[in-house]
Amino acid sequence: xxxxxxxWMCPDLGIDLGTANTLVAIQGEGxxxxxxxxxxxxxxxxxxxxxxxAVGKLAxxxxxxxxDSITAVRPLKDGVITDFELCEAMLQYFIRKAxxxxxxxxxxxxxxxxxxxxxxxxxxxxxxxERAGAGRVYxxxxxxxxxxxxxxxxxxxxxxxxxxIGGGTSEVAVLSLGEIVAAQSCRVAGDELDEAIMEYMxxxxxxxxxxxxxxxxxxxxxxxYPLERELTTEVRGLDTISGxxxxxxxxxxxxxxxxxxxxxxxxxxxxxxxxxCNPELVADLSDNGLVLTGGGALLSGLDKLMNxxxxxxxxxxxxxxxxxxxxxxxxxxxxxxxxxxLDSDVEL
Ligand code: ADP
Ligand code: MG
Numbered sequence: 607x608x609x610x611x612x613x614w615m616c617p618d619l620g621i622d623l624g625t626a627n628t629l630v631a632i633q634g635e636g637x638x639x640x641x642x643x644x645x646x647x648x649x650x651x652x653x654x655x656x657x658x659x660a661v662g663k664l665a666x667x668x669x670x671x672x673x674d675s676i677t678a679v680r681p682l683k684d685g686v687i688t689d690f691e692l693c694e695a696m697l698q699y700f701i702r703k704a705x706x707x708x709x710x711x712x713x714x715x716x717x718x719x720x721x722x723x724x725x726x727x728x729x730x731x732x733x734x735x736e737r738a739g740a741g742r743v744y745x746x747x748x749x750x751x752x753x754x755x756x757x758x759x760x761x762x763x764x765x766x767x768x769x770x771i772g773g774g775t776s777e778v779a780v781l782s783l784g785e786i787v788a789a790q791s792c793r794v795a796g797d798e799l800d801e802a803i804m805e806y807m808x809x810x811x812x813x814x815x816x817x818x819x820x821x822x823x824x825x826x827x828x829x830x831y832p833l834e835r836e837l838t839t840e841v842r843g844l845d846t847i848s849g850x851x852x853x854x855x856x857x858x859x860x861x862x863x864x865x866x867x868x869x870x871x872x873x874x875x876x877x878x879x880x881x882x883c884n885p886e887l888v889a890d891l892s893d894n895g896l897v898l899t900g901g902g903a904l905l906s907g908l909d910k911l912m913n914x915x916x917x918x919x920x921x922x923x924x925x926x927x928x929x930x931x932x933x934x935x936x937x938x939x940x941x942x943x944x945x946x947x948l949d950s951d952v953e954l
């Protein structure tokens with residue numbers, strides 16, 4: 607009863623602090639915030655624009671299109687916080703927006719962080735969340751949250767495998783009995799795919815394109831495996847020789863070629879983790895397979911390619927962009943069960 611009252615007064619929050627997107631889930635309500643992890647600043651200052659409100663969607667629109675007086679920054683890169691102060695400002699904005707100040711109470715918060723994060727970085731996330739208005743803070747490894755969100759039976763004495771492909775990192779993990787038994791974080795993910803497209807356009811079309819254009823091309827016609835019907839799209843950029851704007855038509859075959867190297871790097875990371883598992887776990891994997899989560903899971907044909915190359919079943923989680931956030935929320939619902947395996951601010 608008391609718990610229900612507390613929950614009503616001050617709902618607990620699950621946060622997926624991603625390099626590309628930050629999602630906030632309120633227990634019992636679902637995902638209430640899903641915005642890019644971007645902050646816009648007055649150039650030369652640490653002042654967030656719009657009295658601290660130029661965060662998320664609004665700030666992303668400014669990326670790459672800002673007048674000289676404004677810069678738009680991503681406070682996380684390669685899965686780690688590169689700008690603590692801005693990360694805190696961003697968390698604060700999202701936590702306040704999600705709780706509408708929580709009637710003055712401080713919510714309990716579970717935050718998903720990359721597996722490779724150092725103790726110093728953990729401390730920084732704790733401090734940011736606390737200063738942003740959180741009460742008790744717990745950290746959960748992203749891949750564990752992804753597995754919980756994807757509904758994998760990770761508490762069973764049986765191997766489950768997940769590969770979460772975000773903007774900055776791909777997190778691969780094998781879990782059993784609620785714990786990670788083998789894992790690797792690789793710094794090749796969505797951003798690298800975009801960069802590979804930019805590089806390809808420069809090399810093969812003498813066209814310089816922006817990263818948002820590259821991302822669009824990736825989502826529209828990018829693939830990791832031959833398509834039943836190959837596609838084309840028009841790309842606009844700057845001619846690297848004449849320096850004037852120009853259009854080009856690219857095919858999905860060309861973009862697949864551009865993406866081959868980073869896609870293979872992600873595949874190698876998955877193979878590396880499987881190789882480190884003992885034979886019993888590997889036997890489980892050939893039944894249970896691999897689940898793909900994160901926005902990168904949506905790259906067309908990636909599941910097919912992985913299935914062919916790894917020889918195990920591969921499936922894409924439902925709504926892969928929200929799997930981690932939903933995992934943090936499920937973790938909050940069963941906090942008594944998970945608490946002992948999470949890092950909490952009281953221990954560090
Ligand atoms: P993070 O956890 O790092 O915030 P997300 O899981 O939100 O990352 O995924 C963002 C990444 O997913 C971006 O690099 C984005 O380009 C990519 N992405 C989103 N949708 C698609 C799609 N349909 N095809 C390929 N990549 C996609
Ligand atoms: Mg993520």
